[in-house]
Amino acid sequence: MDSHLNNGLKVGLLASNPDLYSNKRIIEAARQRGHQIDFFNIKQCYMKLDAVCPEVHYRGGKVLKDLDAVITRIRPSLTFYGCALTRQFESMGVFTFNSSDAIAQSRDKLYSLQLMLKSGIDIPTTGFANSPIDTTDLIEMVGGAPLIVKLLEGTQGRGVVLAETRKASESVINAFKSLKANLLVQEFIKEADGKDLRCFVIDGKVVASIQRTAAPGEFRANIHQGGSASIVKITPEERRLAILAAKTLGLKVAGVDIIRSRNGPLLLEVNSSPGLEGIESATGKDIASMMVVSIEKKLGWRIR
Numbered sequence: 001m002d003s004h005l006n007n008g009l010k011v012g013l014l015a016s017n018p019d020l021y022s023n024k025r026i027i028e029a030a031r032q033r034g035h036q037i038d039f040f041n042i043k044q045c046y047m048k049l050d051a052v053c054p055e056v057h058y059r060g061g062k063v064l065k066d067l068d069a070v071i072t073r074i075r076p077s078l079t080f081y082g083c084a085l086t087r088q089f090e091s092m093g094v095f096t097f098n099s100s101d102a103i104a105q106s107r108d109k110l111y112s113l114q115l116m117l118k119s120g121i122d123i124p125t126t127g128f129a130n131s132p133i134d135t136t137d138l139i140e141m142v143g144g145a146p147l148i149v150k151l152l153e154g155t156q157g158r159g160v161v162l163a164e165t166r167k168a169s170e171s172v173i174n175a176f177k178s179l180k181a182n183l184l185v186q187e188f189i190k191e192a193d194g195k196d197l198r199c200f201v202i203d204g205k206v207v208a209s210i211q212r213t214a215a216p217g218e219f220r221a222n223i224h225q226g227g228s229a230s231i232v233k234i235t236p237e238e239r240r241l242a243i244l245a246a247k248t249l250g251l252k253v254a255g256v257d258i259i260r261s262r263n264g265p266l267l268l269e270v271n272s273s274p275g276l277e278g279i280e281s282a283t284g285k286d287i288a289s290m291m292v293v294s295i296e297k298k299l300g301w302r303i304r
């Protein structure tokens, strides 16, 4: 790509909030490395479906042209539209980081877990149901109480409940059932002691990892639930697991969450738009630049 040798790349950041730490850092890193980057608000983009000349337009009618790459940071509530836009950029020949297929797949948590198992990755013993269900059997299936109940649509730790006894388990499951929610029932990994690992993967390498520790009296390690982040040394097995999980979903960039059990590391979930704030501040690493460098490599771009 000779045309790129002397000029920066033309990059779009497809996201929702330009003031978010992660988005600010990505813009800053791209500019620092000599690229042109524009923020595109997902909701302000629209598209023309055309077999020969597909287009994406931006509020006011601006046609988005000559992009080399689009960095996709799609929030869960905008998965459908964000993936459609990403697909449109792909049909225009634009490199997307992550791709629409990978994002869509990773957003289906149940399907993702099924794919993980197929890849040989261990997860906590998990049951899944829609209502109406046999509550007693569902509880037994995952080894009885204490157990974890998760709403499939929950994020940031909301919708994740620890039921300590069989009675509590029945109440929680029945309550969720009456909401007609898809629910996941999972063995409680007590020995994790309110901690989990977040491994940041770029292009098949773990570039940083942190341990998140839940606030006192809390089992959820989410930062949004008062958890704190610290640096951690991960084992080779954990590293392999994180890399395989990202690969299984086809994610070029991923935040892989792992819980340490007495039988080794177990995969909790994989995030296709992992946040940068917690991991950059705990490790002091410039993850945003690593993401930009990954795009440069893919497109064969080099600094003069």
Ligand SMILES: Nc1ncnc2c1ncn2[C@@H]1O[C@H](COP(=O)(O)OP(=O)(O)OP(=O)(O)O)[C@@H](O)[C@H]1O
Pocket (backbone or CB within 6 Å): 124, 148, 150, 154, 155, 156, 157, 158, 159, 160, 186, 187, 188, 189, 190, 192, 194, 195, 196, 219, 220, 221, 222, 257, 259, 268, 269
């Ligand atoms: N089976 C389990 N055993 C012990 N602790 C768990 C288990 N599942 C989850 N946790 C704890 O609860 C936290 C939140 O769970 P999880 O990551 O599954 O949901 P979430 O963060 O709400 O989902 P999302 O990341 O999609 O927003 C985890 O980070 C972990 O600390």
Ligand SMILES: [Mg+2]
Pocket (backbone or CB within 6 Å): 156, 157, 222, 257, 269
């Ligand atoms: Mg989580």
Ligand SMILES: [Mg+2]
Pocket (backbone or CB within 6 Å): 156, 257, 269, 271
């Ligand atoms: Mg998550």
